Amino acid sequence: MHENAIIQLAKxxxxxxxxxxxxxxxxxxxxxxxxxxxxxxxTDLLLEDVHFRRNYFSPEDLAWKALAVNLSxxxxxxxxxxxxxxxxxxxxxxxxxxxxxxxxxxxxxxEFWQVELVGGDTVRSSAKIVxxxxxxxxxxxxxxxxxxxxxxxxxxxxSFGGAAAGLYCLENNLEGYACLKEKLLRPQPQLKAAQALSxxxxxxxxxxxxxxxxxxxxxxxxxKLGCSILLEKVPCLPELKQLAEAENLSAWPWIIExxxxxxxxxxxxxxxxAAAEKLGWIQIGSITPSPQIQIVxxxxxxxxxxxxxxxxxx
Amino acid sequence: MHENAIIQLAKxxxxxxxxxxxxxxxxxxxxxxxxxxxxxxxTDLLLEDVHFRRNYFSPEDLAWKALAVNLSxxxxxxxxxxxxxxxxxxxxxxxxxxxxxxxxxxxxxxEFWQVELVGGDTVRSSAKIVxxxxxxxxxxxxxxxxxxxxxxxxxxxxSFGGAAAGLYCLENNLEGYACLKEKLLRPQPQLKAAQALSxxxxxxxxxxxxxxxxxxxxxxxxxKLGCSILLEKVPCLPELKQLAEAENLSAWPWIIExxxxxxxxxxxxxxxxAAAEKLGWIQIGSITPSPQIQIVxxxxxxxxxxxxxxxxxx
Numbered sequence: 001m002h003e004n005a006i007i008q009l010a011k012x013x014x015x016x017x018x019x020x021x022x023x024x025x026x027x028x029x030x031x032x033x034x035x036x037x038x039x040x041x042x043t044d045l046l047l048e049d050v051h052f053r054r055n056y057f058s059p060e061d062l063a064w065k066a067l068a069v070n071l072s073x074x075x076x077x078x079x080x081x082x083x084x085x086x087x088x089x090x091x092x093x094x095x096x097x098x099x100x101x102x103x104x105x106x107x108x109x110x111e112f113w114q115v116e117l118v119g120g121d122t123v124r125s126s127a128k129i130v131x132x133x134x135x136x137x138x139x140x141x142x143x144x145x146x147x148x149x150x151x152x153x154x155x156x157x158x159s160f161g162g163a164a165a166g167l168y169c170l171e172n173n174l175e176g177y178a179c180l181k182e183k184l185l186r187p188q189p190q191l192k193a194a195q196a197l198s199x200x201x202x203x204x205x206x207x208x209x210x211x212x213x214x215x216x217x218x219x220x221x222x223x224k225l226g227c228s229i230l231l232e233k234v235p236c237l238p239e240l241k242q243l244a245e246a247e248n249l250s251a252w253p254w255i256i257e258x259x260x261x262x263x264x265x266x267x268x269x270x271x272x273x274a275a276a277e278k279l280g281w282i283q284i285g286s287i288t289p290s291p292q293i294q295i296v297x298x299x300x301x302x303x304x305x306x307x308x309x310x311x312x313x314x
Numbered sequence: 315m316h317e318n319a320i321i322q323l324a325k326x327x328x329x330x331x332x333x334x335x336x337x338x339x340x341x342x343x344x345x346x347x348x349x350x351x352x353x354x355x356x357t358d359l360l361l362e363d364v365h366f367r368r369n370y371f372s373p374e375d376l377a378w379k380a381l382a383v384n385l386s387x388x389x390x391x392x393x394x395x396x397x398x399x400x401x402x403x404x405x406x407x408x409x410x411x412x413x414x415x416x417x418x419x420x421x422x423x424x425e426f427w428q429v430e431l432v433g434g435d436t437v438r439s440s441a442k443i444v445x446x447x448x449x450x451x452x453x454x455x456x457x458x459x460x461x462x463x464x465x466x467x468x469x470x471x472x473s474f475g476g477a478a479a480g481l482y483c484l485e486n487n488l489e490g491y492a493c494l495k496e497k498l499l500r501p502q503p504q505l506k507a508a509q510a511l512s513x514x515x516x517x518x519x520x521x522x523x524x525x526x527x528x529x530x531x532x533x534x535x536x537x538k539l540g541c542s543i544l545l546e547k548v549p550c551l552p553e554l555k556q557l558a559e560a561e562n563l564s565a566w567p568w569i570i571e572x573x574x575x576x577x578x579x580x581x582x583x584x585x586x587x588a589a590a591e592k593l594g595w596i597q598i599g600s601i602t603p604s605p606q607i608q609i610v611x612x613x614x615x616x617x618x619x620x621x622x623x624x625x626x627x628x
Contacts, residue, residue: 021352026459027390027521028354028451038335039353040342045401045435045446076341087359087401087446121359128439132359132401132446137342145340207341 001096006122009103010086013110013117019138020083020116029118031083037138039082042073048128056170059098060105061185066131067109069210071189072262074137076208077144078198081115081137081191088122089130113191143198145219148205148267150289154220154227155197155273155281157190157264159183159235160213161251164258165243179239187262193280194264200275205267212259214305217293220267226292227267228302229285231255256295256305315410320436323417324400327424327431333452334397334430343432345397351452353396356387362442370484373412374419375499380445381423383524385503386576388451390522391458392512395427395451395505400434403444427505457512459533462519462581464603468534468541469511469587469595471504471578473497473549474527475565478572479557493553501576507594508578514589519581526573528619531607534581540606541581542616543599545569570609570619 011024022030046066048054057065067084074081086106090099110117115135162183169177170184190208198204209216213234221227236255244251267287268276277283288294293305325338336344360380362368371379381398388395400420404413424431429449476497483491484498504522512518523530527548535541550569558565581601582590591597602608607619 022456022458027387028356028393028456030391030456031353031355032348032351034346034348034353037346039345039348041345041397041399041433041450042342043399043401043433043435043446043448045403045437045444047403047437047439047444049440050403050438073341077344079342083355085355085357085448087357089359089361089364089444119355119357121357123359123361124364125361126363126442128441130359130361130403130444130446132357132444134357134399134448136355142336142342142344144336 001099003122006099009100010117010120013107016114016116017082020118023116023118029083034138037140038142040074040077040079040137040139040142041134042070043132043134044069046131054129057185059102062131063102063105064109064186066133067106067113067115068187068189069262070133070135071113071115071191072187072208072210074135075189075191075194076206076264077137077139077142078194078206079137079139079142081113081135083116083118084133084135086117086120087130087132088120089125090122091125091127091129141198143194143204143206145205145207146222147203148220148225148287150225150287151270152267152287153270153273153283154229154285154287155266155268155276155283156235157193157281159237160209160261160263161240161255161258162237163187163260164254165240169243177239177243179237180243183237184260187260189262190264196279197266197276197281200279201268201272203269207265209261209263209265210259212257213265214256214293216265217305220265221287221291221293224291226288226290226294227285228288228294228296230296232298233282233284235282315413317436320413323414324431324434327421330428330430331396334432337430337432348452351454352456354388354391354393354451354453354456355448356384357446357448358383360445368443371499373416376445377416377419378423378500380447381420381427381429382501382503383576384447384449385427385429385505386501386522386524388449389503389505389508390520390578391451391453391456392508392520393451393453393456395429395449397430397432398447398449400431401444401446402434402436403439404436405439405441405443455512457508457518457520459519459521460536461517462534462539462601464539464601465584466581466601467584467587467597468543468599468601469580469582469590469597470549471507471595473551474523474575474577475554475569475572476551477501477574478568479554483557491553491557493551494557497551498574501574503576504578510593511580511590511595514593515582515586517583521579523575523577523579524573526571527579528570528607530579531619534579535601535605535607538605540602540604540608541599542602542608542610544610546612547596547598549596
């Protein structure tokens, strides 16, 4: 499929936002005015055989995920998505059907999330698929990772470990476990959960768990604070425990270190806990003044989260 | 070299613009307010063995070029660069010395062009280097490709064919021809030339010649207009003619179709010609009402620019 034909597919994407003055078709896109909002800017680079494999990622799943992982960063800032660019490297064997399916799904995702495709670069790659998305969003008051205080409560927007367990199933050709696989292939950016929480909190530290719950806790605590979380309070999918049992593995490394769940982790003052719970957020622990991350098992034993996040001993 | 060490290199880049509220270190970068300016957004994806080869692109040249090709798009809109993100895929064999040299040169280029690194994504690639840069700039009045009128004069900011001829030298291991190689390895985005021209013109159509002079002329003419250019007026480097003679090749395919010179091509009203020439712009022809691009040789013969830009018959 010729580059011009691909550009024609990209030009079909709809226009949603008056802030996008000019999309595809000149030397650059043009945006503005943005009024009082701050502009949020994020990017993720997805490489074949590093972040995904073609044999279990359909073009539809790949398009969804490439956009979703960037939307998750906008969610983590309490923002609204505005527009994105797509850098796409395609090896010569990618046929028109694959490319059309990818763009059709990307357009559907862009319509679903109301985020406009405004530019990009499509090139022939030598062997592997390359997907580089940059996404701009807006927020009146962006929610940073920093700002948590001792006594703040820790909340999450959903379940953990599913994506890592789904990857395990796909890499090992296990049948079933549809929910786990879906969690990896079709992550759901938590834009509305973040915006709702941001509205009720006068103080809020927020991040997304792209690199795992443990890493998100480190980011929220920073170098000076710590936290204590109750393992049994961390939500996980029923299939995760079934898989762990069937494979005779511990579920906790997936839950704590897994990554790619694209749920959010928040630290907020105790007086906002009830309101957060009403919005569907789930409390898993609290911020402590000493700089150690403690994971408390159901038997009451406490395990420090190691710097390396190696959980071999759980 | 671990990803965290690479992020530390990126965090050393200096801060220039008050519009960048937050760079690397949270879920997204934060920019704003942008006042009355429009935001310009461009991206280029550079893949090893498609756009460059490691054996003749040093890390320093690669860093410079990756930024320069994006800056050229901002120049083509008459804009000022503001900030950029870097998506970088590095195969496992890239050593610390290469990575440090790349980031040192990228930082030098970012300081030279006053454009801030505000985010990115560094990942391990399986075999080839991947570089994805997105760049934002600003302009009070962006200069579009469209808007040329019959009778407008066509101007260029510099010489053509050098980059393509430089590529020929490097691919064929020819010694010498330093100016041609430099044109490929170290393109100079014409930001100041564009801004100066934009100031003196009440009407201006402008684009960069990343895909060659012929393609730029097609973009400026659009489907309804044409142009006539005098081949001997198109500037080219003396080394280009030396190379063509030594290799017994025609120089014109490089000059018309070559691409990657990153010079600008402008269409502007006759009354601004003298002022444009004073700024160093070079007149090469004019816009005509009939939709055909005519290239006029020194003997007066006229050659239509074919749709395919195939110049085998010159």
